[in-house]
Amino acid sequence: xxxxxISEKVKNVQSSAIxxxxxxxxxxxxxxxxxxxxxxxxxxREGLQMAxxxxxxxxxxxxxxxxxxxxxxxxxxxxCQLLKQRLITCHPDDVVITSxxxxxxxxxxxxxxxxxxxIVVERPTYLAALQVFHLAEAQLASVGTDGEGMKVDELEExxxxxxxxxxxxxxxxxNPGGVTxxxxxxxxxxxxxxxxxxxxxxxxxxxxxxxxxxxxxxxTAWAKEIDNSENVIYTSTFSKILAPGARVGWVVAxxxxxxxxxxxxxxxxLHTSSLSQSLAYHYLQTxxxxxxxxxxxxxxxxxxxxxxxxxxxxxxxxxxxHRPQGGMFLWAKFKYxxxxxxxxxxxxxNGVVYVPGEFFYADNPDASTLRMSYVSVADENLRKAVARxxxxxx
Amino acid sequence: xxxxxISEKVKNVQSSAIxxxxxxxxxxxxxxxxxxxxxxxxxxREGLQMAxxxxxxxxxxxxxxxxxxxxxxxxxxxxCQLLKQRLITCHPDDVVITSxxxxxxxxxxxxxxxxxxxIVVERPTYLAALQVFHLAEAQLASVGTDGEGMKVDELEExxxxxxxxxxxxxxxxxNPGGVTxxxxxxxxxxxxxxxxxxxxxxxxxxxxxxxxxxxxxxxTAWAKEIDNSENVIYTSTFSKILAPGARVGWVVAxxxxxxxxxxxxxxxxLHTSSLSQSLAYHYLQTxxxxxxxxxxxxxxxxxxxxxxxxxxxxxxxxxxxHRPQGGMFLWAKFKYxxxxxxxxxxxxxNGVVYVPGEFFYADNPDASTLRMSYVSVADENLRKAVARxxxxxx
Numbered sequence: 122x123x124x125x126x127i128s129e130k131v132k133n134v135q136s137s138a139i140x141x142x143x144x145x146x147x148x149x150x151x152x153x154x155x156x157x158x159x160x161x162x163x164x165x166r167e168g169l170q171m172a173x174x175x176x177x178x179x180x181x182x183x184x185x186x187x188x189x190x191x192x193x194x195x196x197x198x199x200x201c202q203l204l205k206q207r208l209i210t211c212h213p214d215d216v217v218i219t220s221x222x223x224x225x226x227x228x229x230x231x232x233x234x235x236x237x238x239x240i241v242v243e244r245p246t247y248l249a250a251l252q253v254f255h256l257a258e259a260q261l262a263s264v265g266t267d268g269e270g271m272k273v274d275e276l277e278e279x280x281x282x283x284x285x286x287x288x289x290x291x292x293x294x295x296n297p298g299g300v301t302x303x304x305x306x307x308x309x310x311x312x313x314x315x316x317x318x319x320x321x322x323x324x325x326x327x328x329x330x331x332x333x334x335x336x337x338x339x340x341t342a343w344a345k346e347i348d349n350s351e352n353v354i355y356t357s358t359f360s361k362i363l364a365p366g367a368r369v370g371w372v373v374a375x376x377x378x379x380x381x382x383x384x385x386x387x388x389x390x391l392h393t394s395s396l397s398q399s400l401a402y403h404y405l406q407t408x409x410x411x412x413x414x415x416x417x418x419x420x421x422x423x424x425x426x427x428x429x430x431x432x433x434x435x436x437x438x439x440x441x442x443h444r445p446q447g448g449m450f451l452w453a454k455f456k457y458x459x460x461x462x463x464x465x466x467x468x469x470x471n472g473v474v475y476v477p478g479e480f481f482y483a484d485n486p487d488a489s490t491l492r493m494s495y496v497s498v499a500d501e502n503l504r505k506a507v508a509r510x511x512x513x514x515x
Numbered sequence: 516x517x518x519x520x521i522s523e524k525v526k527n528v529q530s531s532a533i534x535x536x537x538x539x540x541x542x543x544x545x546x547x548x549x550x551x552x553x554x555x556x557x558x559x560r561e562g563l564q565m566a567x568x569x570x571x572x573x574x575x576x577x578x579x580x581x582x583x584x585x586x587x588x589x590x591x592x593x594x595c596q597l598l599k600q601r602l603i604t605c606h607p608d609d610v611v612i613t614s615x616x617x618x619x620x621x622x623x624x625x626x627x628x629x630x631x632x633x634i635v636v637e638r639p640t641y642l643a644a645l646q647v648f649h650l651a652e653a654q655l656a657s658v659g660t661d662g663e664g665m666k667v668d669e670l671e672e673x674x675x676x677x678x679x680x681x682x683x684x685x686x687x688x689x690n691p692g693g694v695t696x697x698x699x700x701x702x703x704x705x706x707x708x709x710x711x712x713x714x715x716x717x718x719x720x721x722x723x724x725x726x727x728x729x730x731x732x733x734x735t736a737w738a739k740e741i742d743n744s745e746n747v748i749y750t751s752t753f754s755k756i757l758a759p760g761a762r763v764g765w766v767v768a769x770x771x772x773x774x775x776x777x778x779x780x781x782x783x784x785l786h787t788s789s790l791s792q793s794l795a796y797h798y799l800q801t802x803x804x805x806x807x808x809x810x811x812x813x814x815x816x817x818x819x820x821x822x823x824x825x826x827x828x829x830x831x832x833x834x835x836x837h838r839p840q841g842g843m844f845l846w847a848k849f850k851y852x853x854x855x856x857x858x859x860x861x862x863x864x865n866g867v868v869y870v871p872g873e874f875f876y877a878d879n880p881d882a883s884t885l886r887m888s889y890v891s892v893a894d895e896n897l898r899k900a901v902a903r904x905x906x907x908x909x
Contacts, residue, residue, distance in 0.1 A: 124775075
């Protein structure tokens with residue numbers, strides 16, 4: 122028997138390049154700027170232990186039993202509280218708990234997309250979002266980005282002539298681009314959504330990893346101001362601020378789609394781990410998250426600065442980049458034609474890996490780009506990594 | 516905006532009737548035979564606590580961090596050990612950890628099914644399997660069952676004239692039918708699969724809930740004997756034997772499909788909760804599962820007996836059923852025409868609910884059937900429930 126029995130949709134989905142890269146990153150002596158995983162040294166082990174004590178003493182029956190497909194009412198309530206600080210007003214009934222952002226995206230793709238529907242993504246965009254949109258047989262279109270995020274003017278030109286179903290965007294401290302959509306563009310994007318009646322999927326895993334004092338108001342909040350809430354779906358996760366292994370994310374969605382998300386969630390996996398949900402809830406109840414976020418922000422900000430400065434000093438004549446205001450990723454581009462996928466073989470031989478940029482494009486990949494993550498790498502290794510990249514140019 | 520933006524596939528999937536019923540079951544004074552959930556009084560709280568202590572002391576970095584899409588190597592190894600007792604020989608590389616059986620089924624449907632592919636199910640069959648096959652746009656065909664499970668002769672007639680992609684079956688202590696496929700039919704089913712080259716999805720959540728001394732050899736093991744392992748995919752779960760809230764299940768699959776399952780798993784939710792996986796692993800390491808299973812078996816067997824005897828005595832002239840050899844469900848059928856969906860309104864008024872049987876059919880529903888679960892109901896309430904059912908016939 123061969124692969125002929127595999128469904129056509131799935132056959133076309135490739136295992137991500139990052140998965141392959143992670144193999145390299147675990148080779149002895151190789152410094153990896155490739156991963157997208159939080160720094161485990163910053164997990165709040167003590168707080169998580171305290172929360173688990175509560176789970177097992179107070180909530181064990183719920184934590185071990187089947188639960189509601191939409192998620193635990195306690196946790197949904199706590200998420201609404203959390204979102205207030207992000208300037209989002211919502212009700213627990215608007216929230217569906219998912220098994221992380223990836224599942225949020227897969228479910229949204231399945232609920233929204235009929236084959237051929239046009240989904241607009243950024244150039245570059247989140248790789249695993251491309252996977253789920255392909256699985257749903259969407260037709261992808263892309264809009265460029267610069268230091269202020271998605272070029273919304275370009276989007277406007279597109280929607281004037283093309284009916285689109287949705288725009289998928291990571292507006293704040295994007296992955297992989299590392300850039301943040303300006304307020305002006307945020308306003309314009311939600312206005313376009315209202316005018317041309319398309320959905321915005323606002324993917325926001327990183328906004329708490331903020332290196333600045335500015336609060337970047339979510340598209341969801343902007344939409345509310347112009348009475349366009351019906352068109353904006355917000356997703357976020359505990360993966361970057363608490364513990365990715367728990368696999369707890371969420372969607373905030375208007376009623377017309379929320380009911381179908383819950384129905385699909387039930388068919389997909391009944392509900393997200395009650396144990397993980399209970400852990401997240403009791404962790405939030407400890408009140409430790411704000412201090413924990415300060416620790417994460419300070420550490421990632423420092424590491425980001427080290428990497429940026431090192432690249433400017435050592436590779437400034439070769440690479441250009443926008444300095445991130447938050448998040449986990451630095452996106453850089455060669456100032457001249459260079460294929461970073463080919464170059465990877467050389468840098469690997471010199472003991473450093475990154476993710477070649479071309480994988481992050483729905484179309485017209487720019488092969489001279491690369492994504493680097495700084496968050497899990499010791500400062501001295503960030504410096505070594507840049508030195509090794511430099512050596513690989515010779 | 517209205518529902519017009521919901522994808523056609525998802526629009527057609529309804530929230531399950533069981534979900535609606537669960538609302539009733541929580542009404543004051545109503546005895547529910549409707550749920551499909553394990554008895555929480557039988558959770559091994561002490562053992563789960565011991566396991567969690569290990570998670571937090573030994574495995575916390577893994578439990579809180581991203582993991583492999585195919586699941587934790589330790590847990591996959593432990594599952595292979597567990598499966599030896601079910602007469603299944605497999606290698607950790609054959610195992611993919613999922614977020615429970617429901618996800619296993621959804622992923623298998625997505626990986627296997629092109630729109631229009633024929634999937635054969637039992638009459639009756641597991642409701643939520645119907646959902647995922649509908650989502651994948653399968654064409655469903657059904658084969659009857661009797662006290663020895665699926666009528667494999669009927670399947671043979673079907674496959675002689677129709678090309679089918681797969682048979683989905685719960686061969687041991689089925690849900691909802693409560694019946695178990697005989698050895699003779701098991702042999703014949705795997706032989707048909709080999710001869711007509713179709714896939715068997717063997718869903719086995721309940722085989723450990725065995726009320727007899729007989730070990731029912733899985734289809735997977737029979738297939739191995741005739742060199743047909745390539746055609747059989749096995750799924751199971753910790754939900755019925757440990758804790759459903761953890762959402763940990765698994766698939767044992769041949770290589771040709773296993774790789775695609777892993778790729779899809781990555782796109783779907785990256786991986787199953789590392790925390791839940793670590794809990795399951797460390798629980799297995801405590802060595803308490805065999806004793807725990809004895810407790811569950813004894814309790815469920817007693818309750819099953821109470822319900823069966825009570826129905827025979829009080830409702831014997833109205834209902835006929837096959838006495839389960841294991842599992843969680845009793846499936847009964849009126850000896851005369853009666854619509855159990857309509858009847859439910861009356862029994863609810865009298866303080867007892869069940870699941871009407873018609874929802875468990877891919878086609879040609881038998882509306883005179885009903886499913887009752889005995890596992891979470893106190894003995895005296897089982898007796899009361901039957902008395903209330905009887906009163907509802909007047």
